[in-house]
Amino acid sequence: MTGPENAMAARQEYRWVLPSVLLGDGVEGRPVKRSTRDWIVDTLMFLFASGLTLLTVPDLSSVPAPLQVTEQVIGALACASVWLRRRWPVTLALAMALLSTSLILVGGAAAVASFTVAVHRPFKISGLVLLVNVLTLFPYAYLRPSPDLSYWGTFTLGAAISLAVFAWGVVVRARRQLVWSLRAQADSAAEQAKRLERERIAREMHDVLAHRLSMLSLHAGALEFRPDARPDDVARAAGAIRESAHQALQDLRGVIGVLRHAGGDEEVPDRPQPTLADVQTLAEESRRAGMDLTLTLPELGEVPEALGRNAYRIVQEALTNARKHAGGAPVTVTVSGGRSKGLTVEVRNPVGVRLGPRIPGAGAGLIGLTERAELAGGRLDHGPRINGDFVVKAWLPWTT
Structure with a gap:
């Protein structure tokens, strides 16, 4: 492919791959470069996970005292691990799901991890993570039953929360993809308009300058092949060359003026047309x-x-x-x-x-x-x- 074709192909590939990269559909464990917005979102997610963990602390009353310390340490580490959700979203979600089979204080971090996977991964991956989360509810409902609910009541409540978090993440992902799709279409339309304008100006330059320059070449060739021409004929040919060169310069100035005008936001005017x-x-x-x-x-x-x-x-x-x-x-x-x-x-x-x-x-x-x-x-x-x-x-x- 030629240079312009390679550049256009690269732009098209960038346009369609970029949303996937920003949505997190890249390789697991890739380096993370957070923007200011990312830092704000990650901080809010950390606070959200910590808040949910604090809300479940009273449920530790039914847990033996030696295990309460273990629960608190693992719960704190789980909240801290939320900062890794962008680099290892699937790994974090699976780890939180396995820990939640018997631990109470990892529920906040597990919810954030599940939401992250739903946002940053396609359904073929996020759906499997959701299934793992639902399956872990069977041993959790058995080991940590709610005093106010039966086994199936505890399972149903946990499944409803998991589905709600997953659905929220899917909606966020769909919205992001829609925004990026609209931006890509707008960029494509702008590129198409620029390409058509460049082609129009190129045709104009070819039509005008090729004609003028061919006239110049014709007159110059006559002088070259008729060195014995009369002074009047030489003067007439020289005058025609001067006039053609002057007209070519005027046409070139007009086209360049259109190119300079094209840098503004207003509509580009056409040159006077024959x-x-x-x-x-x-x-x-x-x-x-x-x-x-x-x-x-x-x-x-x-x-x-x-x-x-x-x-x-x-x-x-x-x-x-x-x-x-x-x-x-x-x-x-x-x-x-x-x-x-x-x-x-x-x-x-x-x-x-x-x-x-x-x-x-x-x-x-x-x-x-x-x-x-x-x-x-x-x-x-x-x-x-x-x-x-x-x-x-x-x-x-x-x-x-």
Whole structure:
């Protein structure tokens, strides 16, 4: 792949992988870099786990005194382990689930760990962790039955709490994924708009500057191959070169001005665009450069602005190609059509006729013309014909 294609692929991969990384779908045990918000959330989670632990301290009255100290130490360590929930969420949740089979004071840390897994892991993992938590309720209800509830009452209450915590985590995860999805779509739409704007400006630069520079090359080539030309002819050619260079600089300033304007938030204005009536001026300019050009441009009435602009660009690029590849050959330009038929533009020149050096080109002119015609809803055909002519023929719909 080329450099731009690699960059775009990397941006697309980043756009879709980034939500998963931030949601914690990475590798277990990866390094954690907490933001300010993460520190606040983790502190609140630690306080939440500690608060739940303190609420369950009275339940230790039914536990023998030697085991109460063990419960308190493990409960404190369990609350402290909440700070590891981002790096080892699944491991922490499973450890808390196993400890909760017989210990009372790990319930707060177990709830936070279960919630973390539901938020940071897909259902195929978080669902299994939930199942482990529910299964641990069977021995817990047997070993630590509530004085006010039966065995099944204790199990049902614990299962309801586990399901509520899990559901809360799933809702948070779904909301985060929705937000990231909307952001990704917005970024994609912005990138698409920028790409289309760059392509529009690139087409504008190619259409304008390729024409101007080919005219410069044509006049310069005439001076090179006619060193014995009369002073009047040399002066006329030099004047044409100066005028073409001046016009090319003006066009370049206009395009650069649009690029500079594109940095603002306001809408980027279009440069003044040519119309179908300007084809006559284009033909006269080509004739002054020495091109043998025949133009058939009937009176078509009021032509839509976009249609006239596309027709002008097709003629301009076709004449530029004729100067590049068949300099000195006669060129025929025919424009015909109407409201009901659409507009047909045909540019024809003999193949294999070229006077003077060949002007280099990028080879993208006809491709750009085809894209322009298709974007306008029309079609373009180009290539050599049996009679030895090279023809560029486009049809464009006449839409108001």
